Amino acid sequence: MAVRSSPLALTVLAILTYKPLHPYGMQRLIKEWGKDQVVNVGQRTSLHRAIDRLAEGGLIRVHATERDHAYPERTVYEITEAGRVTARAWMKEMLATPRKDFPDFPAALSNLLMIAPQEALSALEGRAARVSAALDEHDRILADNARDGLDRVSGLETEYARTITAAEHAWLLSTIEALRAGTLTWTSATS
Template structure:
């Protein structure tokens, strides 16, 4: 059976391959390790739904279920051999093959004439401020975590830093072009 690949499924499967654990611990580790910048675990329900899918598809198995005093029941999961192999296949594909993704910003740029030029400039300036803050936060995170984590665990943060820096340069250039009148706004929608 071919399980649908997703960043969350990859992350959860990777964690149980590291050591057997329960769902709450998986979500907690993703947040503690700042992997929630690249894997969406904001909704606990999505973690449980993904675990159910991995379980149903035979990529993980229940190791044990326990209950401690007044705490809720906890199910600990472990990878199956098929899960370990699937994870390796997913990783090879995710690292080697650029995915066709549909982020919001390029979609918004595709319909930029919906906004008046001054409105677009204001929104782009707000984006510049947000990108500058994000770039600063990523720099601080790298500086701090590099003191106790090997670089191999920080590569996604380095990638994010490069992507945010590139986007910031692009948006600054776009603002300059709009201000200089190099973009024809006669096609307002």
């Protein structure tokens, strides 16, 4: 069975390259290493589905089953050689090929005519405040990395996220200014 690449599947393979782990340990490391900023592990079922797909595809296998009276039985997984090869191929593909994503924000912008400019202004001001806070968080993480003497490569995803966030923030501020000045206006479909 061919397994389709995904950010979560790649991250699971990368973590298992480090050492065999059970799903809870994988989730903990993903969060500990800050990978939850780039992959969604908020729902444990998503992680379990990814693990199941990787195992069915022969990219990971059961390493051991741990039994501890304080915890339910835990299955520990390890990466296979096919998993190592596949992870490297996915990594190269993801690095080299832009993929069309369909996030919520551009979809909402494409339907802005549904609401009045004043409603859009209020919503965009709220978003700008949240994006500004995200910029501050990226800066904090990068400063912590520098303070801790981490190599730049360990924070490249944060650098990238900060660059994208800064561009969005600048765009939001200019759009908010145009709405406030009345140079960007329309009649909403519900008016």
